[in-house]
Amino acid sequence: MAKMRAGAVEPGELYLAKFNQELPQRKISVMPKTHLRGQLAFILLVFTLALSPLDAQENFTRGDCNLDDQVNIADAVIGLAILFSGAGPALCPDSCDINDDGGSDISDPIFLLGNLFGSGSPPPAPNDCGPDPTPDGLGCPTTSAGCVSTPEICDNGIDDDGDSLVDCQDPDCAGPLCVEICDNGLDDDFDNNIDCDDSDCISVPNCAIALSYSADIYTQVIDAQCTVCHAPPSNFGGLNLADTATNDSYATIVNQPSDECGAYDFVEPFDSQASWLFRKIVGTHVEAATAAGCSTAAAGSQMPIGGFCCLSTADIQLIQDWIDQGAEP
Secondary structure, eight states: OOOOOTTSSOTTOEEEEOOTTOOOOEEEEOOOHHHHHHHHHHHHHHHHHHHOOOOOBOOBOTTOTTOSSOOSHHHHHHHHHHHHSSOOSOSSHHHHOTTOSSSOSTHHHHHHHHHHHSSOOOOOSOSSSBOOSSOOSOOBSSOOGGGOOOOOOTTSSSOTTSSSOOGGGSTTSOTTSSOOOTTSSSOTTSSSOOGGGSGGGTTSGGGSOOOOIIIIIIIIIIIIIITTTSSTTTOGGGOOOOOBTTBOHHHHHBTOBOSSOTTSBSBOTTOGGGBHHHHHHHTOHHHHHHHHTOOTTTTOOOSSOGGGOOOOHHHHHHHHHHHHTTOOO
């Protein structure tokens, strides 16, 4: 066989070789270096695109590489074409990652062919339109027609997107379509705030800032409006509401029966309507006395009496809220 001296032939030139065995003379073409580099660059580009991480994620079926909602030999063929024939990048790289190893390479079509025509294992989940259960750098920005999810309609009583959650039970239905229910222990509007921790519940009585007798009721109402009559030396009605070293006005009225209608405590925590103090300041005390069988004459007048009557709407609401919240000291 003829020998070729190194460097004797330049890329693109033809060399006439003569063989010892009297074979026909043949022309040998040497590929130019620039052309070889171009092909290598193209192959590298295909691999780069096929393996590039994608952020978008749709439901998909693993193995359905051509996105026709079937898993068959055509998926192995398109997988090979993406890798070696410039058919890439894959529209749904996750579906072409048939062995679920987090990458796209020749092991994926081999895995599928082994399953279709041999005793190989089936592709890992998802096998029928679902999210990828294993985190990796791949994504699925385009899915098959059979895997396109239907958005949840939040007020029709139907599980539109097939996740077994209907309307406002579905996290897809965040506010304002779904409002927070302030006493059920659930994050109804999916803003990560539950019941009274949600700003939507700020106006709900049960979620109001807790009131206390010492900080809110005594200073703003009792001491300012009531001790004119119900404090030494007068103590009208035998009721002393002054806080002193020897008298605790809170203990005097909370869970203590009224002298005017013993069926009522002055203050019944959590129940303003059953509290004689509230009935007296709002003016429904005679009605309450009648309902309880007490003397209407003994029920007296609305408080504060005479020219001092009546408390402002804001002060009445303050006392009602304090009682209904539990009449904290």
